Amino acid sequence: MHIPDGILPVPVTAAGYAATAAVTWYSVRKINKKENPRQDIPKASILTAAFFVVSWIHIPVPPTSVHLVLNGLLGAILGYFAFPAILIGLFFQAVMFQHGGLTTLGVNAMIMGLPSLIAYFIFRLRKFGDKESRWKTGVFGFLSGAIALAISVAMFLVILLTNIPADLDVGTERAAIYTLAIAYLPLIAIEGFITSLLVVFLQRVRPRILDGV
Amino acid sequence: MRMKWRIITCLIFILMVGLVLPIKVLAHGAKIEYTVNMTIEIVATYDNGEPMAGAQFVVYAPDDPSTPWLTGVCDDEGRFSFTPDTSKPGTWDIQVRQAGHGDIVYIPIGEDMVVTGGTGGYTAIQIILMAACFIWGSVGTALYFSRRRRA
Numbered sequence: 338m339h340i341p342d343g344i345l346p347v348p349v350t351a352a353g354y355a356a357t358a359a360v361t362w363y364s365v366r367k368i369n370k371k372e373n374p375r376q377d378i379p380k381a382s383i384l385t386a387a388f389f390v391v392s393w394i395h396i397p398v399p400p401t402s403v404h405l406v407l408n409g410l411l412g413a414i415l416g417y418f419a420f421p422a423i424l425i426g427l428f429f430q431a432v433m434f435q436h437g438g439l440t441t442l443g444v445n446a447m448i449m450g451l452p453s454l455i456a457y458f459i460f461r462l463r464k465f466g467d468k469e470s471r472w473k474t475g476v477f478g479f480l481s482g483a484i485a486l487a488i489s490v491a492m493f494l495v496i497l498l499t500n501i502p503a504d505l506d507v508g509t510e511r512a513a514i515y516t517l518a519i520a521y522l523p524l525i526a527i528e529g530f531i532t533s534l535l536v537v538f539l540q541r542v543r544p545r546i547l548d549g550v
Numbered sequence: 551m552r553m554k555w556r557i558i559t560c561l562i563f564i565l566m567v568g569l570v571l572p573i574k575v576l577a578h579g580a581k582i583e584y585t586v587n588m589t590i591e592i593v594a595t596y597d598n599g600e601p602m603a604g605a606q607f608v609v610y611a612p613d614d615p616s617t618p619w620l621t622g623v624c625d626d627e628g629r630f631s632f633t634p635d636t637s638k639p640g641t642w643d644i645q646v647r648q649a650g651h652g653d654i655v656y657i658p659i660g661e662d663m664v665v666t667g668g669t670g671g672y673t674a675i676q677i678i679l680m681a682a683c684f685i686w687g688s689v690g691t692a693l694y695f696s697r698r699r700r701a
Contacts, residue, residue, distance in 0.1 A: 379692035386688035433680045497650040504618045513649035
């Protein structure tokens with residue numbers, strides 16, 4: 338899911354940075370309009386750490402292995418804080434572990450961050466209708482986690498498929514990319530399930546955490 | 551009689567020269583030539599240690615870093631080897647890539663040659679330490695912003 342340095346041409350990475358700058362600016366503006374912008378910083382901080390660490394948990398899906406992303410979960414719980422949180426997490430993953438890269442930071446932030454904002458909008462839909470129920474929270478939690486990752490996988494797929502260098506055998510590389518994308522399919526369900534479990538748990542033990550979003 | 555001895559001496563001399571000369575020619579002709587057939591072996595793995603089986607590699611020679619000098623596919627253990635053209639000293643770039651994952655290694659060939667090398671990679675302890683620092687930083691931030699305000 339993290340695109341490393343040297344894979345994408347410079348115009349694509351530059352466009353990624355431009356888009357990331359725009360979305361970060363928009364997110365920060367939205368955060369500043371809140372009554373108390375500092376209120377959600379603790380949970381954003383903790384979830385940034387979770388996002389940072391979780392990419393080390395590899396789930397074997399033969400013939401490859403994938404790792405949890407949790408961008409849908411961040412979106413559902415953090416709202417507009419999700420994008421900056423993911424950006425910070427990705428920066429440290431790139432600097433410390435060469436997981437991703439500094440030139441591709443913008444592109445990776447778009448791949449994982451933009452779907453997290455979509456997850457936030459999906460999770461907010463639970464408030465429509467008669468009243469909030471645990472059942473509705475669970476369903477929309479699942480949808481936000483699963484759809485966010487599905488969009489991420491789709492973006493990752495499109496960016497890679499349109500940027501296969503001419504020096505490589507295009508057919509082989511394309512097949513490898515499709516194999517990886519298929520490996521992410523079970524993860525979409527897993528992330529939806531994890532997000533659903535966590536939001537239902539939070540609603541039961543500390544519903545105030547979900548109040549802001 | 552005198553004449554006869556002269557001929558015999560002459561023959562012996564010719565014979566001796568004939569015997570000795572070829573040996574001298576051989577001794578002068580000795581020479582040693584050598585060629586080093588250097589093979590570079592590449593092992594490509596993902597950061598979780600899994601081999602990049604079936605990944606594609608592209609080798610670029612120092613004189614033309616934009617046109618591939620050699621392309622191919624790694625074996626099941628993520629290995630491949632090639633013999634670089636030693637008449638092209640400089641830095642050879644080798645890219646290994648699969649499904650958008652990959653890396654480039656730069657191998658200097660010529661006077662400042664190194665025998666082994668690689669890219670990236672920390673030990674497990676370093677990784678755990680760095681991750682722990684980051685987590686502590688995040689928890690610290692969370693604690694700082696969640697402290698109760700005194701009136």
